[in-house]
Structure formats: C-alpha cells, structure tokens
Amino acid sequence: MGAEASHIITLCNNCHAVWMINNASMxxxxxxxxIEQPCSPTCxxxxxxxxxxxxxxxxxxxxxxxxxxxxxxxxxxxxVNGSSMLASHRTTYFLSRGLWxxxxxxxxxxxxxxxxxxxxxxxxxxxxxxxxxRDGYFLIFEVFESAYRAPAGxxxxxxxxxxxxxxxxxHVTGQATGGGGLEFWNSWGAGWGRRGYGSVSEEYLAKYFxxxxxxxxxxxxxxxxxxxxxxxxxxxxxxxxxxxxQNPRQGERFLKSWRAYCYESIxxxxxxxxxxxxxxxxxxxxxxxxxxxxDLDPGFTEPFSEITELFVWPLFRRVxxxxxLERWACDRARSYGSREMRLVYNEADNNPSPLRTAGRxxxxxxxxxxxxxxxxxxxxxxxxxxxx
Numbered sequence: 001m002g003a004e005a006s007h008i009i010t011l012c013n014n015c016h017a018v019w020m021i022n023n024a025s026m027x028x029x030x031x032x033x034x035i036e037q038p039c040s041p042t043c044x045x046x047x048x049x050x051x052x053x054x055x056x057x058x059x060x061x062x063x064x065x066x067x068x069x070x071x072x073x074x075x076x077x078x079x080v081n082g083s084s085m086l087a088s089h090r091t092t093y094f095l096s097r098g099l100w101x102x103x104x105x106x107x108x109x110x111x112x113x114x115x116x117x118x119x120x121x122x123x124x125x126x127x128x129x130x131x132x133x134r135d136g137y138f139l140i141f142e143v144f145e146s147a148y149r150a151p152a153g154x155x156x157x158x159x160x161x162x163x164x165x166x167x168x169x170x171h172v173t174g175q176a177t178g179g180g181g182l183e184f185w186n187s188w189g190a191g192w193g194r195r196g197y198g199s200v201s202e203e204y205l206a207k208y209f210x211x212x213x214x215x216x217x218x219x220x221x222x223x224x225x226x227x228x229x230x231x232x233x234x235x236x237x238x239x240x241x242x243x244x245x246q247n248p249r250q251g252e253r254f255l256k257s258w259r260a261y262c263y264e265s266i267x268x269x270x271x272x273x274x275x276x277x278x279x280x281x282x283x284x285x286x287x288x289x290x291x292x293x294x295d296l297d298p299g300f301t302e303p304f305s306e307i308t309e310l311f312v313w314p315l316f317r318r319v320x321x322x323x324x325l326e327r328w329a330c331d332r333a334r335s336y337g338s339r340e341m342r343l344v345y346n347e348a349d350n351n352p353s354p355l356r357t358a359g360r361x362x363x364x365x366x367x368x369x370x371x372x373x374x375x376x377x378x379x380x381x382x383x384x385x386x387x388x
Contacts, residue, residue: 024056025070025095027285027315053283061095064187070095074314076351084348085140085169085213086378090311094286102219102249102263104276104291106308108212109269109377111205114139114172117214117268118182122174127240135268136215137172139184141200142208153186153193155200157207167210173197181205211379218265223247224273227266254279255324258287267293269377275332279321287316290325294336305333306342308378317358326366334388343368343384350381 024030030053060066068083075087089105108114114137121134143165144158158164170184177183181201190196221243222230229242247263254260262277270293278289291309307329312321326343333341343366349359363370368384375383 020052021056021059024053025060025066026073027094027287027313029053030056053285057095057285061092067091067095075348082166085138085211086346086348088169089213089215093289094313100215102247102261102276103215103217104265104274104309105213105215106268106274106291107376107378108137108214109375109379111202111209111212113269113377114209114212114214115175115182115202115205118172118175123236124240124243127236129240129243133217133220133244135217135221138169138213138215139172139182139200139205140167140169140210140212141205142166142210143168148188148192150193150198153198155198155204157201157204170198172212176201211376214268216265216268218247218263218274218276219249220244220246222266223264224266255320257282258321270295273336275329277325277328279325281316286313288312288321288325290329292329292332294333294338302339303337304340304342305329305336305338306344308344310343322362323366330386330388338388341368341386341388343386344378344380345370345382345384347374347379347381 020030060070067088071083071087071091072078074090075083077083077087086107093100093103093105108117117135118137121137125131125134143155144162145165146158146162147155147165147168150156170186173183173185175182176199180203181199182205183197183199186192186196186198188196192198226242226245230239247265249261249263251259251261259280259282260277261280262275264273264275266272267274273294275292275294276289277292279287281287289309289311290307293306293308295304295306307326310322310325310329330341343363345360345363363384366386368386370382370384372382374381
C-alpha cells in the first residue's frame with residue numbers, strides 16, 4: 001500500500017499578509033502563522049486579532065476593488081462583471097461596523113419619491129443638520145454609450161444609434177443646479193465629467209429610471225417618539241434639533257454566544273416604524289441582520305408587518321440565526337397588532353444556485369406561502385404571507 005500524500009500549504013510573507021487580509025474581510029479568524037502550525041500565545045487570533053481584523057475590514061470597505069470582489073463572493077452572479085445594489089449594501093453593512101453602526105437601507109421604487117426625499121434632505125442641510133446625520137441616496141438608471149462623452153458630466157437623452165450599456169449605479173449628492181434633476185458622484189474616475197461628478201435630468205429619469213436606494217442612520221433622525229417634534233413643530237429648526245437627539249440601541253445575548261442589538265427608526269418612503277436587529281459574534285462582526293416594517297396604515301383592514309431584509313453572511317449560516325430572527329420578528333409584529341407577517345423575496349436573490357435555493361425554501365419552512373407577483377420598492381419577485 002502506498003502512503004497517502006499530505007499536502008501542506010506554506011505561504012511566503014507577502015502572500016501570507018494578503019491571505020490574512022482577505023480572510024479577515026470575509027469574517028474568518030486570522031492567524032499570524034502558517035496553516036500547519038498550531039496557535040501560539042503570539043497568534044493574532046489570541047492577541048491583537050480583533051484590531052487587525054477591524055482594520056482589514058475597514059481597508060476593504062474603502063477599497064472599491066476589494067469591496068467588489070467581496071460582493072461577488074455572495075451575490076450569486078458568477079460570470080457577470082457587475083453586481084446588484086442590494087448585494088453591495090449588504091457588503092458595506094457587513095464591513096462598516098463603525099460608519100454604519102446603527103443604520104438601515106431601503107429601496108425607492110419611484111423617481112418622484114426619490115426626488116422628493118433628496119429635496120427634503122437638502123432642506124435639512126440648509127437648516128444646519130450635519131452631513132453625517134442626513135440620509136444618503138443611490139440611483140440606478142439605464143446608461144448609454146454617449147454617457148462616456150457627456151459634456152461636463154451632464155447625461156443627455158440618447159439618440160437612435162446610441163447603444164445601451166445596461167444599468168449603472170451612482171451616488172446622489174443633491175439636486176441638480178436649477179432643479180429638475182439630480183447631481184451624482186460617478187465611479188468612472190476623476191477624468192470623467194466635473195472631476196468625477198455629473199448630473200442627470202428629470203426628463204431622462206422619467207424614462208430610464210430603474211431603482212433608488214436610501215440609507216438612513218437610526219442613531220439619529222426620526223422615531224415614533226419624535227413624531228410630535230418632527231411633524232407638528234411650527235419652527236423647522238426645532239425639528240432639526242429633535243433630529244440630532246441620539247436614539248437608543250439595546251443589546252442583549254442571542255443564542256448564548258452571540259450578541260444582538262436592536263434599534264428603530266421611521267421608513268423614509270412608507271412613514272412607518274422600522275425595527276432593525278443585527279447579530280454580532282464575539283469580536284463584534286455582523287453575522288446577520290433583519291429589517292422589520294410595522295405598517296399600521298388604517299387603510300388596510302388587516303394590519304400587517306413586513307420583513308424587507310433578512311440576511312445572514314455566508315460564513316455564519318446553518319446555525320439557526322435566520323430562524324431565530326424571523327421568530328423574533330413575528331413576536332414583535334404581534335405586539336404591534338399585526339394580523340399577518342410578510343416576507344419579501346428580493347429580485348437580486350432569485351437565482352437558481354444552491355446559495356439562493358436555500359433562501360427560497362426558507363419561506364415555506366417557516367410557514368409562509370409565496371405570492372409570485374413582481375413589485376418595486378424593493379424590486380421583488382415574490383412575497384411570503386403567514387398568518388400570526
């Protein structure tokens with residue numbers, strides 16, 4: 001009988017550093033020694049592992065190439081030189097533990113709603129609200145070849161011979177000069193437009209708008225308890241002062257070895273209560289999160305709550321995090337008087353791969369019945385419904 005060959009991977013110093021950064025950005029524990037060696041008291045995992053891992057994740061969050069490659073590991077779009085905005089938000093939320101300490105993201109389905117929200121945010125800024133407390137916006141629209149040569153970055157209506165380049169995402173920076181559109185920061189480098197900045201007209205968006213996204217900080221801003229100050233105050237500066245009051249965040253143990261943090265805010269588009277819960281491991285890495293909307297609109301005869309986002313980072317799956325978070329959401333929905341719970345099945349997750357098939361099967365396993373009807377804001381292919 002021949003002896004079995006053992007394959008031992010040994011990395012040089014340069015390769016080992018890159019390997020550590022990549023592993024840390026994905027959530028793995030990092031080690032300062034070769035794979036075949038046991039951990040010693042000087043190993044990063046036992047000593048400065050937490051600081052080293054946080055720095056590696058911060059580096060990835062500010063490096064567009066690293067961030068994109070990390071997004072491609074979980075977006076289930078192999079072979080596509082691009083990704084969905086939802087997958088990008090999930091990566092940013094996972095990495096930016098300090099910058100996005102108490103935030104949530106929400107889809108905007110209509111361009112009129114996005115324009116209105118941007119105008120409201122600029123008005124708050126003119127009244128003295130700091131930039132880091134304001135909502136952030138992203139815009140997705142169809143782009144054409146002529147955009148490469150857009151004068152001063154102003155996107156023009158395409159001609160008959162203009163070839164479509166598909167969907168393109170940009171970061172909205174405010175209203176366009178003179179109104180009637182949006183200004184944005186593009187990812188095509190400082191050589192494009194006005195040192196990387198451009199604008200798009202309302203006429204263009206009316207025809208080629210696809211989707212918008214808003215990121216709101218739950219650390220400040222509106223909550224159910226601030227409604228009277230934000231909506232009924234005659235002085236707009238009082239509303240700004242109320243906005244700057246820091247909102248609470250509650251932490252408690254979750255499944256013995258995990259830690260859950262809960263906070264709430266108000267939906268920018270639906271004006272209802274949003275409860276957010278994020279689960280972290282022992283070194284503070286976000287492993288899973290859920291956004292629950294308690295929609296108590298009196299126009300509905302049957303009050304309901306809705307889960308628009310329930311995501312577990314791939315490294316931490318199959319330990320019961322999603323099931324426990326969904327059970328918690330149902331308990332909270334009952335306390336708000338909801339008669340049913342809805343679970344959104346996002347378009348970006350509708351991919352026939354093993355990673356996404358598990359997400360599709362999660363709904364029926366938790367008692368949901370899929371309604372296969374497309375919707376926007378967020379763009380979804382189905383909605384699960386379960387009576388409470």
